[in-house]
Amino acid sequence: MSSISVRGVVKRFPNGFEALKGIEAEIQPGSFTVVLGPSGAGKSTLLRLMNGLESPTRGEVRIGDEIVDTHKLRQIRSKVAMVFQQFNLVDRLSVVTNVLTGRLAQRSWVGSVFYLFRKEDMGIVQEALARVGLTDKAWNRADKLSGGQQQRVGIARALAQQPKAILADEPVASLDPVSSEEIMALLREICDRDGITVVVNLHQVELARRFADRIIGMNSGKIVFDGRPEQMTQSVLRTIYQREGIEDDNSLDMALAYA
Amino acid sequence: MSIHDLRPVRSQDLPPKPHNPVPVWVMATLAALWLILWDLEISFEALAYGVEDMGEYFSRYGQPDFSNLSRYLELMGITLATALWGTVFALLVAFFLAPLAARNFTPNPQAYRIAREILNFMRAMPDLLLALIFVAALGLGPLPGALALGVHTAGFLGKFFAESLERVDKGVCEGVASTGANFPQMIMYAGWPSILREAMGYVLYILDRNVRMASVLGLVGAGGIGLALHDTLRLFDYGQSAALILVILATILIIDYASAWLRGRLG
């Protein structure tokens, strides 16, 4: 099991926007971490640095003791899986084939280019689908499923990679409250049973409180809170969610009361 | 606010009318067209006389002579086969070049530029020129025609495929990429499945186009029915020419309907 370490990371985009302004964090193996914060805080960017979808302008990100480097992406991604807000499944392909893409890092192009997989891969897929409870939908086309089901396929795909860590970028933002519960519970269960490190981006405070071991609060590219859910008081929440320049915001407190 | 606070509103002048470039463009285009007419020495008199003559001329095609029908049908069959082979060849070449020519899939910028240039080159060369070259190398017959069609339309198909690939949803690509897939795997899982419908539409369109072009490639000795038409027209045999044109027309219309129907089934 690997830890994820972020050291002195600054990320500036080509248009000048500085999404991350110096991040230091160490994620323990097997832990369930939630990154909380308003839109534009840099949560997505932080997660995407961890599997190489973005590269830091300064500083480094490590998985275990390997630096996340554009030349070693295949290696890194065989250890780190990602679950997306928009599910990002290939619509035309069946659920099984989508989950099988999780095995691509382990297979050279020779068989996989012809959609040929080994029996072990099919076994791993079967297990993953059973884990997320979608065995009966195995041969359906991915776009014919509901949002919650599609996200479960996304999680099954991540499981098929047999990763050390799963990153979930706003996995429930497009789902209804019941499905959101299911997905978060599923992620928590995977973390507990398999000891996989899970890092989740959320903007729902309640979900964060209920499922996380550790909450990292971000605002405007900086970490403003790092601790246990119990330590997240009202004033901490205000710090996380305040917009720049607005110190005392009644409406913010109101909104947070309902979050 | 009381009624005494109301003041009469001064009507303001409308802002100056924005400069409308359209009339300038229209005048420029008309001027250019006039110049062209003059340069090409196209006189409306010739056309007017021609129209009269043309009425009489087209009436000569009134009695199609189907005496050679079986031979014409055979030639048409060869033409169709030429188009098929050309299209399949184009499909194979485009299948391998298009992913390299798609900005979001290509493994490196050099490969992208080279693939794009190759596709552009294949598109730019008229099939006729290619057919001439292949006839010089392979001799007369339908094979050089098939090759010429194949190379030329590979350029089109490749460009169409590449543009479709570039429109694949970024999220889908990231989804597959995040599993650690390499270039060939990305293409086969995130690329082709996402554009399958469009791609098949393009292939049918190109097949349609190739049937038309195959009919005329015969004019340069690349086999098929074009040569027969050239000969009958040269001998002023309007009856046979009419028959030939009708055979070509009928075939093209059938292929058109079939491909439109197939494309309807796909869409």
Place this chain on the structure above:
Amino acid sequence: MTTVSTWRWPTPSGWLPLPLVGGVLVLICALWLTAPMVEVDFVRLIGSLGKMTAFAGQMFVAPDWNYVPQLLAKMLETIEMTILGTAIAIVLSLPMGILAARNATPHIVVYRVTRDALSLMRALPELVWALVFVSAVGLGPLPGVMALAFVTVGFMGKFFAESIEVVDQKAVEGVRAHGAGWLQVRLFAMLPQALPDFVGTVMYILDHNLRAAAILGLVGAGGIGYDLVMSMRLFQYDRLLLIALAIYLVVTLLDRASDRLRSRIIHGRQA
């Protein structure tokens, strides 16, 4: 052998789906059966590779610079034919488009006849029409322009008709409610709505017609086509190279220009 049992396809049966296998088999059969008709002979192909490279080598001789003025004149003629033919076609296809649109045509019979006529005009390649027109009005760029215009009307007429058929009825009702006559309704309510896709289509047509115009000369209908074929037949490779280069340059320039124009329009509309 363990290979059969270890590899699987992602289908319930583990094998490829039947429609896919069927389709591919049909295609292979079709190719197999037609191979002798097309005289496909891989041996001959490979053998001729040598000839083709030798030929390509022959092409790279010192160009015939004396030919350049004539080349430029002929290329200009080709471009002019393209522009003129396309312009005439656009003008002529406006009324045709109105007649061939179900919601704008004066009578259902007119609609049917026009649609079929447009279909016929589109069906044959430009070269065939050029052959016929040369036979009718003689050699020169005129039959070439006619052939290009003819086929383009077939295409543009259908395009306009389809655009008119999807216009927003509310705008039409609005204009009609103000007392607009038959022609005015079509000119002021229907056509303007059909115009936005117009530019993209025109660029595509110009692109296609330029390539077509380049070969019409083969049958004496003007443009660079005649020189192209003759230089080949007379083994004048020093000219052929220049001609091929000229065609390549002009076609590519138009391609780039139309790409840029198209992206300007797409982004312009979003701005």
